[in-house]
Amino acid sequence: MRLSCLALAISTWTLSQSAFAQDSAGSHEITAQIDVRAVAVDSPLDSFTEGGTGQLRFGRDDDGIRLGAVLIDAAGELIDTVRYNVTARATGDGDQNPIDLTEAYLEWRPYPSSSLRWKTRVGAFYAPISLENRTVGWDSLYSISSSAINTWLGEELRTIGLETSLTALGATAGRNFDVSVVGAAYAWNDPAGILMFQRGWGIHDRQTALFGELPRPIIMDPTVPNIEFFDEVDHRIGYYAGLEAKISGRHVLRALHYDNRGDTSKQDAREPTWLTRFDAFGARFELPHAITAISQYMQGDTAIGPSDDGRGLIIVDFYSWFVLLSQQYGPHRITARYDRMETETVRNAQYFDSHQDADAWTAAYLFDLNDHCQLAAEAIQLSGSLRQRAEVGLPASATERLLQLAFRYKY
Structure with missing residues (x-):
C-alpha cells in the first residue's frame, strides 16, 4: 500500500471524528471505517489492479497485510425533505487519487399527500440493482466480496444524473406488499463495458472511485x-x-433494464464509446431461523466500433447469476454463495475474441465483537477460462484462490 494514501486517509478520518462529535446532536452523521486484512493468495495471475488478467482483487504476489479500505460516509438532512449522502474511499492500490468519492448525491422526499411516495436523487449513485450491498458505503452485508454481478456494478457503473421513483403503499389498500417504479437519466458512463470486454467478470469488494x-x-x-x-x-x-x-x-423482488445508449461511432482522445445494455432480475427472501436467501441474474451485451446498423463493430454478450444463503445468529453470520459467469464475442470475433466461462464459490464468516469492531473471514475459489489471456501469452484456464482475514473498526 502507498504510505501517502494511508496517511491522507487516516488524517481525513481523524478530522471526520471531530466533525461527528460536533454534529452528533443534530440530524447529521459521519461514519468512518478502516478495514485491514491478512491475505493469502493461490493464483498464477497478477491482479487486475496491477494490470493483470486475474479476476480477484489480490494476485499472486499480494500475500501479507493489506489495506481493505478506509471509508468515510457523511449523511444528513439539509431541510426536512432533502437529504445528502457523500461517500469517500481509499483502497491503497495505487489509484491516481489517494482518497476519492464513490457516491455523492442529494435525495428529495416530498411530504406525502396520499398513499403514493415520491423519491428523487440527483448526483452520483448506484442504480437500485444489488440485493446484497446494503450497508454504509454500498458494502455487502453478507461477505467481504460481492457477487460477480455486483462486483461489476461497483467497477464500471455509476448513475451520474437524476433518478426518480414512485411507491404505492399496500397498507392503505389492504395489501401486504408495496410496489415501486423507478426511472433514471444519466451521462458520463460511455466507457461502461470495457472491463467486461477485456477481463470478464470478477469477484471482489473494490469500488471504482x-x-x-x-x-x-x-x-x-x-x-x-x-x-x-x-x-x-x-x-x-x-x-x-x-x-x-x-x-x-421483508421480501424483495426487482427487475431493471439498463441502456447507456452509447454511440459506438464516437471516440475521444482516451476512450471510444461503448454501447452497453442489460436486464437484471433479483429476489431476496427473509426465511425462518434468520436465514436470508438471495438470487440475482443479469444478461446483456456490450459493443464497440462503428457499424452500419449502429449496433457496434464487435459485440460481446455476457450473463451471470448467483445464489446466496446466509444465516445470522446473534453477533455471528455465516454465508455461502455460488456464482456462474460467461462472456462471448458474437460479432467479429476475428478482431478480438472475448470469451469467459467460469464459476466461483465463496464462503464467509462475520463476527461483530461490539458496535464498533468486526472480524471477517472469507474464502473464494474462482475457476474457468478467459480466452483474452492468450493475447498476453498466458494459458486461458486458471484457478484462483483467496483467503482473507479482516479486522474492521467503525465509528
Whole structure:
C-alpha cells in the first residue's frame, strides 16, 4: 500500500471524528471505517489492479497485510425533505487519487399527500440493482466480496444524473406488499463495458472511485494505459427503468433494464464509446431461523466500433447469476454463495475474441465483537477460462484462490 494514501486517509478520518462529535446532536452523521486484512493468495495471475488478467482483487504476489479500505460516509438532512449522502474511499492500490468519492448525491422526499411516495436523487449513485450491498458505503452485508454481478456494478457503473421513483403503499389498500417504479437519466458512463470486454467478470469488494482509473488488463492502445470509467464522449443520455415489489416489508423482488445508449461511432482522445445494455432480475427472501436467501441474474451485451446498423463493430454478450444463503445468529453470520459467469464475442470475433466461462464459490464468516469492531473471514475459489489471456501469452484456464482475514473498526 502507498504510505501517502494511508496517511491522507487516516488524517481525513481523524478530522471526520471531530466533525461527528460536533454534529452528533443534530440530524447529521459521519461514519468512518478502516478495514485491514491478512491475505493469502493461490493464483498464477497478477491482479487486475496491477494490470493483470486475474479476476480477484489480490494476485499472486499480494500475500501479507493489506489495506481493505478506509471509508468515510457523511449523511444528513439539509431541510426536512432533502437529504445528502457523500461517500469517500481509499483502497491503497495505487489509484491516481489517494482518497476519492464513490457516491455523492442529494435525495428529495416530498411530504406525502396520499398513499403514493415520491423519491428523487440527483448526483452520483448506484442504480437500485444489488440485493446484497446494503450497508454504509454500498458494502455487502453478507461477505467481504460481492457477487460477480455486483462486483461489476461497483467497477464500471455509476448513475451520474437524476433518478426518480414512485411507491404505492399496500397498507392503505389492504395489501401486504408495496410496489415501486423507478426511472433514471444519466451521462458520463460511455466507457461502461470495457472491463467486461477485456477481463470478464470478477469477484471482489473494490469500488471504482468517480475520478479513479485502472490499468488495462490487455493494452490495446499503449498511449492510453489506464481505463477512465466515468467519461462523457458521445453526448447522449442513457437511461434505466425498473420495478420493485416489497412483500410484508421483508421480501424483495426487482427487475431493471439498463441502456447507456452509447454511440459506438464516437471516440475521444482516451476512450471510444461503448454501447452497453442489460436486464437484471433479483429476489431476496427473509426465511425462518434468520436465514436470508438471495438470487440475482443479469444478461446483456456490450459493443464497440462503428457499424452500419449502429449496433457496434464487435459485440460481446455476457450473463451471470448467483445464489446466496446466509444465516445470522446473534453477533455471528455465516454465508455461502455460488456464482456462474460467461462472456462471448458474437460479432467479429476475428478482431478480438472475448470469451469467459467460469464459476466461483465463496464462503464467509462475520463476527461483530461490539458496535464498533468486526472480524471477517472469507474464502473464494474462482475457476474457468478467459480466452483474452492468450493475447498476453498466458494459458486461458486458471484457478484462483483467496483467503482473507479482516479486522474492521467503525465509528
